[in-house]
Amino acid sequence: MIKKIVGGIARQIFREFGDNQTVYSEEVRQGFRQPCFVIKLVKSQCQKGIGGRNKFINSFLILYFPGENSKNEKMGDVSKRLFDCLEFIDAGRVIRGTDMKSEKAGAINLNGISSKYENGDGILHFYVNYNFHEILIGGEDYMERLEID
Numbered sequence: 001m002i003k004k005i006v007g008g009i010a011r012q013i014f015r016e017f018g019d020n021q022t023v024y025s026e027e028v029r030q031g032f033r034q035p036c037f038v039i040k041l042v043k044s045q046c047q048k049g050i051g052g053r054n055k056f057i058n059s060f061l062i063l064y065f066p067g068e069n070s071k072n073e074k075m076g077d078v079s080k081r082l083f084d085c086l087e088f089i090d091a092g093r094v095i096r097g098t099d100m101k102s103e104k105a106g107a108i109n110l111n112g113i114s115s116k117y118e119n120g121d122g123i124l125h126f127y128v129n130y131n132f133h134e135i136l137i138g139g140e141d142y143m144e145r146l147e148i149d
Helices: 001-016 072-085
Strands: 023-024 036-048 053-065 088-090 094-102 125-134
Touching: 001 036, 001 053, 001 072, 001 088, 036 094, 053 072, 053 088, 072 094, 072 125
Parallel strands: 023 036
Antiparallel strands: 036 053, 053 125, 088 094, 094 125
């Protein structure tokens, strides 16, 4: 499912920023071209529930490298567009992005009502969670028969 979520994120970025935009989902050792986006899974966890119900919490980091001539205005525009285009993705089913924020520690905060972005190092750091529930079918039958008198 993680691979489908990464694909859904990449498709939304392509739709918003154009097909000529470079999006990396794997580590790039050579040939790194800017401007570009990099998608990374930061953390994934599973919360077990009753009856095979599980909640999967997946935290992603999307890095935007604007190139040599980065401007605060451009970073703000890219941040706003990411908030809009990554609210919903198609990962085989529609999943809503939650806990969206973009920031970089040690930079100047530009606070909004429910979001903020920072660009102290010239790279935009955009965080989003894509959580979903699954019911795992199978396992043991705990009761074979029920008799009522």
